[in-house]
Amino acid sequence: DVKVTQSSRYLVKRTGEKVFLECVQDMDHENMFWYRQDPGLGLRLIYFSYDVKMKEKGDIPEGYSVSREKKERFSLILESASTNQTSMYLCASGSNGRDGLNQPQHFGDGTRLSIL
């Protein structure tokens, strides 16, 4: 089974702090994603990466950055945390699959981040 592991289930930080959320996958997937989930808004894509050291902005990248130095690890960084970044953060990974056909993304269990 695919395993996507997020380093923390719950995290409490203060406004202005630099926050790191870590995600590791064990299936050698090319693609990795960071989402946030908010009530009434569903899952919204923050950033994704389709290869080591490559990154693409998602739909809501403002206030965030990412790092992918190794294939299995994708980090989300809040440069200066603000209260509106309090949310559930979900990491996902996915393969290009054989013949480039679409493959489902697999999710970690999420990090509930509170910014005080």
Added chain:
Amino acid sequence: DQQVKQNSPSLSVQEGRISILNCDYTNSMFDYFLWYKKYPAEGPTFLISISSIKDKNEDGRFTVFLNKSAKHLSLHIVPSQPGDSAVYFCAASPTTSGTYKYIFGTGTRLKVLA
């Protein structure tokens, strides 16, 4: 602008009956669709998918129907079980080639009553 819409925030169904969850989309470039199930305090779990070359895909108790002309898909669960109680998200992708980004709906909370 919500490209993928789940207009019913919640749904209650009796155990053993059919659950029908609906999803509408606006972008005609979407050609791969998925349903995910999410329990509290867990990440979403992939349930079933369908590409635009099909109009139906079945996996056990779960069937997804796609109506491209109406830009509508639905998930049928038959028979519904209490363990199916969860939030269901539909998602759409603009390509069948590669794991490109998905656009998710806002979710429907299904409650199956025993």
